[in-house]
Amino acid sequence: MTSLWELASRRDVLLALVWREVKxxxxxxxxxxxxxxxxxxxxxxxxxxxxxxxxRVDMAKYPVFLFTGxxxxxxxxxxxxxxxxxxxxxxxxxxxxxxxxxxLPTVAVTANLVNFILALPLLLLFMIGHHVPLTYAVxxxxxxxxxxxxxxxxxxxxxAMLTVRYRDLQHLLGNLLTLWFFLTxxxxxxxxxxxxFRSLLLANPMTSIIASYQDALxxxxxxxxxxxxxxxxxxxALLALALQLYARWRWVVVEDx
Amino acid sequence: xxVPAIMLRGVTKRFRMRAGRGQRTLKSAFIDCFxxxxxxxxxxxxxxxxxxxxxxxxxxxxxxxxxxSGKSTLLKVIGKIYRPDAGTVQVxxxxxxxxxxxxxxxxxxxxxxxIVINGMxxxxxxxxxxxxxxxxxxxxxxxxxxxxxxRTYSSGMIMRLGFxxxxxLAPDIxxxxxxxxxxxxxxxxxxxxxxxxxRQRGKTIVLVTHDPAAVERWCDxxxxxxxxxxxxxxxxxxxxxxxxxxxxxxxxxHADAASAVSHAGIDSLPIPVVEIVGVFLSGxxxxxxxxxxxxxxxxxxxxxxxxxxxxxxxxxxEIVRSDGLVVYGARMAEPGVRxxxxxxxxxxxxxxxxxxxxxxxxxxAYGRDGQPYDQHTRRNPLQVCSDSDETGVARLRHEWRxxxxxxx
Numbered sequence: 001m002t003s004l005w006e007l008a009s010r011r012d013v014l015l016a017l018v019w020r021e022v023k024x025x026x027x028x029x030x031x032x033x034x035x036x037x038x039x040x041x042x043x044x045x046x047x048x049x050x051x052x053x054x055x056r057v058d059m060a061k062y063p064v065f066l067f068t069g070x071x072x073x074x075x076x077x078x079x080x081x082x083x084x085x086x087x088x089x090x091x092x093x094x095x096x097x098x099x100x101x102x103x104l105p106t107v108a109v110t111a112n113l114v115n116f117i118l119a120l121p122l123l124l125l126f127m128i129g130h131h132v133p134l135t136y137a138v139x140x141x142x143x144x145x146x147x148x149x150x151x152x153x154x155x156x157x158x159x160a161m162l163t164v165r166y167r168d169l170q171h172l173l174g175n176l177l178t179l180w181f182f183l184t185x186x187x188x189x190x191x192x193x194x195x196x197f198r199s200l201l202l203a204n205p206m207t208s209i210i211a212s213y214q215d216a217l218x219x220x221x222x223x224x225x226x227x228x229x230x231x232x233x234x235x236x237a238l239l240a241l242a243l244q245l246y247a248r249w250r251w252v253v254v255e256d257x
Numbered sequence: 258x259x260v261p262a263i264m265l266r267g268v269t270k271r272f273r274m275r276a277g278r279g280q281r282t283l284k285s286a287f288i289d290c291f292x293x294x295x296x297x298x299x300x301x302x303x304x305x306x307x308x309x310x311x312x313x314x315x316x317x318x319x320x321x322x323x324x325x326s327g328k329s330t331l332l333k334v335i336g337k338i339y340r341p342d343a344g345t346v347q348v349x350x351x352x353x354x355x356x357x358x359x360x361x362x363x364x365x366x367x368x369x370x371x372i373v374i375n376g377m378x379x380x381x382x383x384x385x386x387x388x389x390x391x392x393x394x395x396x397x398x399x400x401x402x403x404x405x406x407x408r409t410y411s412s413g414m415i416m417r418l419g420f421x422x423x424x425x426l427a428p429d430i431x432x433x434x435x436x437x438x439x440x441x442x443x444x445x446x447x448x449x450x451x452x453x454x455x456r457q458r459g460k461t462i463v464l465v466t467h468d469p470a471a472v473e474r475w476c477d478x479x480x481x482x483x484x485x486x487x488x489x490x491x492x493x494x495x496x497x498x499x500x501x502x503x504x505x506x507x508x509x510x511h512a513d514a515a516s517a518v519s520h521a522g523i524d525s526l527p528i529p530v531v532e533i534v535g536v537f538l539s540g541x542x543x544x545x546x547x548x549x550x551x552x553x554x555x556x557x558x559x560x561x562x563x564x565x566x567x568x569x570x571x572x573x574x575e576i577v578r579s580d581g582l583v584v585y586g587a588r589m590a591e592p593g594v595r596x597x598x599x600x601x602x603x604x605x606x607x608x609x610x611x612x613x614x615x616x617x618x619x620x621x622a623y624g625r626d627g628q629p630y631d632q633h634t635r636r637n638p639l640q641v642c643s644d645s646d647e648t649g650v651a652r653l654r655h656e657w658r659x660x661x662x663x664x665x
Contacts, residue, residue: 013377020374024365092360096378097336097352097432168282251340255272 083156268344319472350429358419491615495579
């Protein structure tokens with residue numbers, strides 16, 4: 001917990017670094033901004049083609065469903081991939097007086113959150129285009145974002161420290177995330193999964209997180225409370241573990257960078 | 258009343274060696290798992306060993322030593338970037354470090370943008386840094402480049418910008434690592450002025466450098482680190498003197514070993530009758546060291562070699578304070594050596610009753626007539642430290658007694 005306070009006391013630096021990270025991405029022109037939207041759009045176009053045209057997934061307004069799950073997933077994966085290498089790449093920052101290494105994965109997760117938020121209007125346009133109404137259930141969105149933030153941060157912190165020690169982890173991570181993507185209901189919905197597999201799927205915290213987005217935006221209903229609470233609990237516990245590990249490893253991490 | 262700004266007590270810092278196999282990977286960890294290789298403690302090395310350092314507020318201390326002597330590690334321990342494995346570190350006041358200047362500048366951002374974020378990283382608030390922005394830009398003096406992305410900068414420009422930001426901080430303690438040689442002469446002069454003004458304003462400075470001139474110029478005190486151990490601490494000129502002598506001796510030893518063969522046949526050189534080959538200082542336990550607490554046992558062992566059959570030899574020693582004052586000197590009353598071609602002489606001082614400071618143990622070998630054959634002058638530094646508040650040279654045994662109510 002003290003590590004979080006340390007971070008909070010330097011939130012001005014945190015924000016400045018997040019801002020720098022976001023700006024690096026959109027540096028140049030307005031086109032730079034559109035460019036970053038291109039990736040999710042292309043992914044969505046391909047998946048829509050494959051799943052709703054070729055494979056004929058029986059779901060109304062499938063592209064909206066897909067996009068709803070895809071955007072938070074892109075936040076998740078890009079936060080983890082940049083987060084994993086954040087301490088290595090920020091080695092010159094880590095060797096500064098009073099710089100908590102914890103800040104670097106936090107910056108990675110937060111900067112990607114900003115990118116996610118910047119992409120949300122596109123999703124809204126999409127919903128309008130497909131006549132998906134925005135309901136009060138949209139209030140569930142910030143909750144989903146908060147839970148995902150905690151969960152992603154916890155993983156990013158652990159990965160960032162492990163990657164300092166084991167440099168090949170970053171390559172492995174890409175493969176693991178691809179597997180994880182297919183095991184999370186983004187391309188398909190939870191009800192499509194045979195009942196016997198469903199509990200297995202729910203063991204994956206990203207399932208409930210992504211499902212919450214789909215509930216809030218696509219289905220227009222409030223996410224199930226027990227599932228949300230469970231996801232929140234798991235995320236908090238994981239963050240507590242991450243901070244525990246951080247308290248133990250931070251000094252070694254600084255030396256190994 | 259002066260108070261310490263930095264206080265290190267018995268600081269030891271170990272690093273794990275990566276055993277030359279490069280980066281660890283999951284693959285290698287996985288393989289090691291099956292090999293049942295236990296973690297060997299021998300894979301550690303001590304970058305700092307039992308280092309004591311007290312820097313009073315407003316003083317500046319220079320730390321010298323060869324590469325790999327632990328200077329930078331010491332700075333990082335003071336800056337609380339590294340945590341020592343043993344010992345305590347106390348720092349009073351706001352601290353700023355000039356280490357790897359500009360290393361974290363973002364290549365895609367302009368100089369101006371980098372200044373802001375750099376200043377914030379160094380502990381200024383956004384407001385403080387924006388207020389000083391013009392001043393910093395003027396100080397760096399890199400012209401229109403300030404509006405260009407940092408990737409277009411030369412390394413000198415990056416250093417200049419980095420130093421400018423650092424120079425406009427308002428720290429109480431400044432840690433400097435080898436950055437005084439920033440850019441061209443004009444800029445180096447500006448840097449020097451800046452550091453001088455830091456000193457004038459009573460800031461504490463710790464400077465790590467290879468450059469003896471910088472230590473002499475900027476520092477009130479100097480510390481010599483040798484492979485993680487404090488070899489000497491005291492006035493800069495004295496410490497530098499000891500340092501240079503040790504370096505020269507080491508070089509001479511290397512040269513000796515290299516040219517021993519070629520020297521064998523030359524007899525036109527004056528060959529000393531007797532040669533003091535080495536002097537070895539130790540405590541009661543016989544372990545080599547050069548840092549002593551006042552009142553401890555000091556044992557000096559000198560080894561000699563006779564080059565010619567000589568008359569009986571007398572040995573003597575002197576303890577000389579770093580400023581040249583002879584604290585004490587003595588010679589053997591009787592000739593100690595009569596004919597053996599080589600040997601050792603041991604002299605034990607039961608109680609090294611000196612006040613804190615840097616001293617040298619000089620030794621000499623004389624003939625019966627008092628003619629010195631060989632001597633070691635200012636080659637063997639020894640540091641004495643005392644916990645009590647004392648002045649002068651020698652520590653005279655004394656006792657206090659208070660008799661109350663006995664006034665006349």
